[in-house]
Amino acid sequence: MSVSRREFFRKSLAATGVGAGVVAATATKGTAAEQFAGYPDRYGVLVDLTLCTGCRTCEAACYAENHDKDSNRAVNNEYKGNLPKPEVPFDDVTVTHQRRRTSPGAYTVVNRYEGKGAVVQKEGIFKKLQCFHCNEPACASACLVGALRKTKEGAVVYDVDTCIGCRYCMTACPFYIPTYEYEKAFTPRVMKCTFCYHRLAEGRAPACVASCPFGVMTFGKRSELLEAAKERIARHPDRYVHHVYGEEEVGGTSWLYLSPVPFEEVGFQTNLPTVPLGEFTHTALSVVPMVVLLWPTLLGGLYALNRRRDDIAEQEKDTAVDAAVTDAVAQADAKAETKLAGALKKAEKDKEKAVKEAREEASKTTASEEESK
Ligand code: SF4
Ligand code: SF4
Ligand code: SF4
Structure with missing residues (x-):
């Protein structure tokens, strides 16, 4: 020394x-x-x-x-x-x-x-x-x-x-x-x-x-x-x-x-x-034995502090995941709704088109029958 x-x-x-x-x-x-x-x-x-x-x-x-x-x-x-x-x-x-x-x-x-x-x-x-x-x-x-x-x-x-x-x-x-x-x-x-x-x-x-x-x-x-x-x-x-x-x-x-x-x-x-x-x-040096005596407490405190920090991190992670899932579900729902709406719109259009085509076909058939009379 x-x-x-x-x-x-x-x-x-x-x-x-x-x-x-x-x-x-x-x-x-x-x-x-x-x-x-x-x-x-x-x-x-x-x-x-x-x-x-x-x-x-x-x-x-x-x-x-x-x-x-x-x-x-x-x-x-x-x-x-x-x-x-x-x-x-x-x-x-x-x-x-x-x-x-x-x-x-x-x-x-x-x-x-x-x-x-x-x-x-x-x-x-x-x-x-x-x-x-x-x-x-x-x-x-x-x-x-x-x-x-x-x-x-x-x-x-x-x-x-x-x-x-x-x-x-x-x-x-x-x-x-x-x-x-x-x-x-x-x-x-x-x-x-x-x-x-x-x-x-x-x-x-x-x-x-x-x-x-x-x-x-x-x-x-x-x-x-x-x-x-x-x-x-x-x-x-x-x-x-x-x-x-x-x-x-x-x-x-x-x-x-x-x-x-x-x-x-x-x-x-x-x-x-x-x-x-x-x-x-x-x-x-009397402070040193005190440190020695307090060491387990200090270690315990540090452990508890770390544990709490880990717990909080864990909770934050869970919350973030939950939020992400919720967001994803919401987005998925929104997408699905949009898709459904699109599909319904398309189906409506297709239906209108089919009806129109059917009407046109029907009027063509009627005209052809009248000509053949
Ligand atoms: S203390 Fe005595 S034995 Fe030691 S050196 Fe002196 S005289 Fe000699
Ligand atoms: S008291 Fe004993 S150990 Fe100390 S110097 Fe004398 S003989 Fe050596
Ligand atoms: S008893 Fe006194 S002289 Fe001997 S080692 Fe301790 S402090 Fe030094």
């Missing part, structure tokens, strides 16, 4: 005519983080960028956890992924110098940023990227068939059997996370980090979190992680930017970040609203 996200939201708002209303509502609502009351015990992960060394162990652990074909339907039809072998072996850390994104072959990537202003990490800042597992995910709101959903554990999971491949989720995601298996002719899937839902459902930390040798990621209840993050900032005010990324962005996310440099310097989007983008996509 070539529609940019900006264009998508612009068109969505324009389509529903709520653009100005949404902006006004945003200003008076306060933060969405305060509004989201669902799943208070949901899990989260706190990622501390001051600790990451870019070793890619977490990438390797993600692959190890999610490449198994047999475990493709791990929990409640949510698949692990059947991830392909990596193009670059996980012990080659030079790839972290590229600006990699998540892909159909990688739920998570670690990239290096300069981070010149950092108190620590003179050699650069490494950022692990994966799905943020938003509190109120735009991807799920944009999905017409409910193939993506937020679970009570905090994971945003995907059901491949429900997905129709429209890829609206990719357009809606503000973090550019979901990818698509374009190269697969049959049963292509939307691919994104599952938060290791099969582990999460058992209260276990995701594989990448558990694997990190440097304790970069902390797994726990999101509410507690938020407190821990703020305490860490308070204890080391010179080490961290005084903001927890994901606390409020797009209504809050399950994955939270601490950074030693302004977040835009390590590739985070810092211009996102604090309300869930789902409010926009849902509002815009």
Whole structure:
């Protein structure tokens, strides 16, 4: 799909005519983080960028956890992924110098940023990227068939059997996370980090979190992680930017970040609203299910309209035929009458002629008899 996200939201708002209303509502609502009351015990992960060394162990652990074909339907039809072998072996850390994104072959990537202003990490800042597992995910709101959903554990999971491949989720995601298996002719899937839902459902930390040798990621209840993050900032005010990324962005996310440099310097989007983008996509796309629901009625209406048009045409045809027949009969009658009149006239003339001839013959006979006397 070539529609940019900006264009998508612009068109969505324009389509529903709520653009100005949404902006006004945003200003008076306060933060969405305060509004989201669902799943208070949901899990989260706190990622501390001051600790990451870019070793890619977490990438390797993600692959190890999610490449198994047999475990493709791990929990409640949510698949692990059947991830392909990596193009670059996980012990080659030079790839972290590229600006990699998540892909159909990688739920998570670690990239290096300069981070010149950092108190620590003179050699650069490494950022692990994966799905943020938003509190109120735009991807799920944009999905017409409910193939993506937020679970009570905090994971945003995907059901491949429900997905129709429209890829609206990719357009809606503000973090550019979901990818698509374009190269697969049959049963292509939307691919994104599952938060290791099969582990999460058992209260276990995701594989990448558990694997990190440097304790970069902390797994726990999101509410507690938020407190821990703020305490860490308070204890080391010179080490961290005084903001927890994901606390409020797009209504809050399950994955939270601490950074030693302004977040835009390590590739985070810092211009996102604090309300869930789902409010926009849902509002815009809510008309679509309505169309889907109304479709049978619309089809029925079209059928009835066509039927009525056909009936009228049929009636008009019958009327025209009747008129033509009546006309033809009338014409035939008129012709017949004319013919009859002609025939009668002719018969009269013939009769007069015959009478005249008979009279003439009779007078000739009488004259001849008189002569012979
Ligand atoms: S998060 Fe941990 S495992 Fe992943 S690259 Fe950073 S240090 Fe290595
Ligand atoms: S980061 Fe993107 S894909 Fe992940 S839950 Fe949020 S909107 Fe969905
Ligand atoms: S949570 Fe699981 S699926 Fe997501 S990046 Fe970590 S290991 Fe991969």
